[in-house]
Amino acid sequence: MMNRSKVTYILTALLLLLGGCSKDLGNYNYQDVNKIEISGILEGDHTTNRIFEIPYKDTLTLNPSVVGTLSQNDMSNLEFSWMVDSIKVAASKDLVYVADKRYGRINAEFSVLDKSTGLTTKYNCFFNVVNPYKWGYYALTEDKEYNAAIYCLSTISKSPKWESIFMPTYPELGKNPITLSGRKQYGSSASDFYNILTLGVKDAVNPVVVIDSREFTPTLFYSSSSYLGTGSFVFKPTQVVTDPLDKMVYVVNNGKFHVLQKGIIPIGAFEQSDYEIAPNGIATPFRYGKYFMSIYDQKNKKIRVWGNGMSGNSFAYTHDYENIPGISLPDGKEFLACSFAGIPSINQIYLFKDGNNLTSYRLDYDASYTPSQLVMQATGSMPAAGNIGYVFYDIMTDVWYMTVGNTIYSASYMGVQFQKFLSLPVSEKGSIVKFKAFDGKIMVAVNDSSAAKPGSIYIYNAKTMQLEQSFPNILDKIVDVHLGILED
Structure with missing residues (x-):
C-alpha cells in the first residue's frame, strides 16, 4: 500500500501541473502571416479562364496589383518572377512580353516570394499567341491587273489597320477573284474560336482554297486534279458558295453544279443536261x-x-x-x-x-x-x-435585302x-457592292470607279445603326467581304 506522504506528493504535483496549464491559457501570441494577394489582371477559378490573346509579334503588358495583408503596398521584402514557356523572362512585378517565339497556347506563371516568411504566391495563366488575322474584318480585292488579294482589319491587334495578308505557303492567290466566305470553328467557349474561310478565285492553281485563320494557312485545295470524273476537266468556277450550316462548298463550273468536300470535286449534278x-x-x-x-x-x-430520292446518298442529286x-x-x-x-x-x-x-x-x-x-x-x-x-x-432574320446605289433596303x-434600312454618308459617291451583318456589326463595301483606290469600307453597329468606323478609298476594287469577330 502506498504511504500517505507519497500520495500527498503525487496530488500536489498534479495540482501544480494543472494550475500551470490553466495559468498559461491566453498567454500565447498568435502572429498573423503576411498573405500576398495578386489581382488587377484576368481572374477565374481555373487557368483556362485566364487566357490572354496576343497577336504574333505584338507586345503584352501586364501590371498586376500585389498587396500583402500585413505589408500592404510595401514591396521591399518581395521578389518577383515571370516564367513564360518554362523560361524566366522577367524579375519584376510588371511584365512587357513580345510574342515572337511561336504560335499557340503557352503556359505563363507569375511568382511572388515574400523573403520575410519564405512563402511563394503564384498566378498561373495562358498566353494564346495567335495570328493577328485570326479574328477580324476581311475583304477580297482585285487590282487593275485582276490579281486577287485578301485584306484584314484585325480585331485583336492593338493598332488595327487594314493590312494585306501574305501566306508564305500560298503566296499567289490568282486572278479574277470570286468570293470570300466562311464560318466559325469553336473550341471550349464562345470566345475560343477561329475562322474557317473559303476563297474562290477563277483563274488560279487552286481556284477554291479553305483557310484556317489561326495561322492563316490553307488546309484544303481544290484544283482540276481534284475531279473524280474522267475526261477533260478544267476547274474555273464562276460561283463559290459556302453552306452556312454544313461543311460543304457549292460551286458552279462551266454552268454546272458541284458539291465540294474533303478536297474532292465530284461529277457535276446532271452534267449532261443543258x-x-x-x-x-x-x-x-x-x-x-x-x-x-x-x-x-x-x-x-x-x-x-x-x-x-431519299436514298441516303447525301448531296448526290439524281432526280x-x-x-x-x-x-x-x-x-x-x-x-x-x-x-x-x-x-x-x-x-x-x-x-x-x-x-x-x-x-x-x-x-x-x-x-x-x-x-x-x-x-x-x-x-x-x-x-x-x-x-x-x-x-x-438573311436566313437569321428571314429578311430580304437589296442595295440600290449607296443605300440598303430591307423587306x-x-x-x-422594301423600306430604307441604311444609307451611307452623303460624301460617298460609289455604289454598294457587298454587305454582311454578323456578330452585332454591319460591314458595307463600296466601289467608286472614279477613285484611284475605289474600295471603301463602312462598319456600323447593328443595334444602334450608328457608323463606328469608316475607311474611304483605301483598297483596290472590292469583290467580297466577311466578318469573323467576337460578338459585342
Whole structure:
C-alpha cells in the first residue's frame, strides 16, 4: 500500500501541473502571416479562364496589383518572377512580353516570394499567341491587273489597320477573284474560336482554297486534279458558295453544279443536261439539305429542284423534279436571288423582278418529303430607281435585302415591301457592292470607279445603326467581304 506522504506528493504535483496549464491559457501570441494577394489582371477559378490573346509579334503588358495583408503596398521584402514557356523572362512585378517565339497556347506563371516568411504566391495563366488575322474584318480585292488579294482589319491587334495578308505557303492567290466566305470553328467557349474561310478565285492553281485563320494557312485545295470524273476537266468556277450550316462548298463550273468536300470535286449534278446556273442562283438546302437542292437555270429560264430520292446518298442529286405545280409562275420575270429559308413549311424562297414590280415565291414540300408546289409568297415594288447592286436573303432574320446605289433596303419575306434600312454618308459617291451583318456589326463595301483606290469600307453597329468606323478609298476594287469577330 502506498504511504500517505507519497500520495500527498503525487496530488500536489498534479495540482501544480494543472494550475500551470490553466495559468498559461491566453498567454500565447498568435502572429498573423503576411498573405500576398495578386489581382488587377484576368481572374477565374481555373487557368483556362485566364487566357490572354496576343497577336504574333505584338507586345503584352501586364501590371498586376500585389498587396500583402500585413505589408500592404510595401514591396521591399518581395521578389518577383515571370516564367513564360518554362523560361524566366522577367524579375519584376510588371511584365512587357513580345510574342515572337511561336504560335499557340503557352503556359505563363507569375511568382511572388515574400523573403520575410519564405512563402511563394503564384498566378498561373495562358498566353494564346495567335495570328493577328485570326479574328477580324476581311475583304477580297482585285487590282487593275485582276490579281486577287485578301485584306484584314484585325480585331485583336492593338493598332488595327487594314493590312494585306501574305501566306508564305500560298503566296499567289490568282486572278479574277470570286468570293470570300466562311464560318466559325469553336473550341471550349464562345470566345475560343477561329475562322474557317473559303476563297474562290477563277483563274488560279487552286481556284477554291479553305483557310484556317489561326495561322492563316490553307488546309484544303481544290484544283482540276481534284475531279473524280474522267475526261477533260478544267476547274474555273464562276460561283463559290459556302453552306452556312454544313461543311460543304457549292460551286458552279462551266454552268454546272458541284458539291465540294474533303478536297474532292465530284461529277457535276446532271452534267449532261443543258442548263446553266444564274448568278445568285444557288438556294442552299435546309431541312432536306442532304436530299434536295434548288437552283435557277438562266439558260432555260426556270426554277429547278433536284433530289436523290431519299436514298441516303447525301448531296448526290439524281432526280430532277420537272413537273412541280406552279413551277412556271415566274415565267417572263427577271430572276434576282434565291435562298433556303428557316421558316416552318418553307424550304426555299425566290425573288423576281418584272419592271418596277417584285414578286417572291416559296417552294413547299409535302409529308412524304417531296417538292409539292411553287406558290407566290408576296408582291411589292422597287424601293428606288437605279441599278440593283446586291440582293440576298438573311436566313437569321428571314429578311430580304437589296442595295440600290449607296443605300440598303430591307423587306420581310411576308410582304416584300422594301423600306430604307441604311444609307451611307452623303460624301460617298460609289455604289454598294457587298454587305454582311454578323456578330452585332454591319460591314458595307463600296466601289467608286472614279477613285484611284475605289474600295471603301463602312462598319456600323447593328443595334444602334450608328457608323463606328469608316475607311474611304483605301483598297483596290472590292469583290467580297466577311466578318469573323467576337460578338459585342
